[in-house]
Amino acid sequence: MKVTLNRVNDNFHFELKNERGHIVNVDSRPEFGGNDMGPSPMELILMGVAGCSAIDMISILKKQRQEITSFKAEVDGERVQLGEAKPFKDIHVVFYLEGEINPEKAARAAQLSFEKYCSVSKTLEPTATVHYKVVLNGIPLTPDGESNNL
Incomplete structure (x- = not known):
């Protein structure tokens, strides 16, 4: 099992992809420096x-x-x-x-x-x-x- 992570912006928004190509966005809340573009x-x-x-x-x-x-x-x-x-x-x-x-x-x-x-x-x-x-x-x-x- 393997996933890859790519940074999307200059903050904490990341795109994670599994081996089958499914994508999940991860971010942090604004109070922690993120843009709330996905779950933490x-x-x-x-x-x-x-x-x-x-x-x-x-x-x-x-x-x-x-x-x-x-x-x-x-x-x-x-x-x-x-x-x-x-x-x-x-x-x-x-x-x-x-x-x-x-x-x-x-x-x-x-x-x-x-x-x-x-x-x-x-x-x-x-x-x-x-x-x-x-x-x-x-x-x-x-x-x-x-x-x-x-």
């Missing part, structure tokens, strides 16, 4: 967590013949000052699924993603804790798939 590298990490786990979950649920009509996720990262760097300490993921989906299967798909399959979250494990929850058809689920309507 740290935002890309959160996007990677969302995308990786979504692929896992949808793959698992499709194999179980679950009917997914909508799949969304929100990812929030909390950072901590560590010398000059600010790595993620905690990452919170909420999945919003709709459709004819067995609650136990939805909860298990999320668990398998984060405990076994998602390479992005596994890469972050040494420094960040990933917390997740599933909301199915508007109802929050417990880790075992039970309704968590409080």
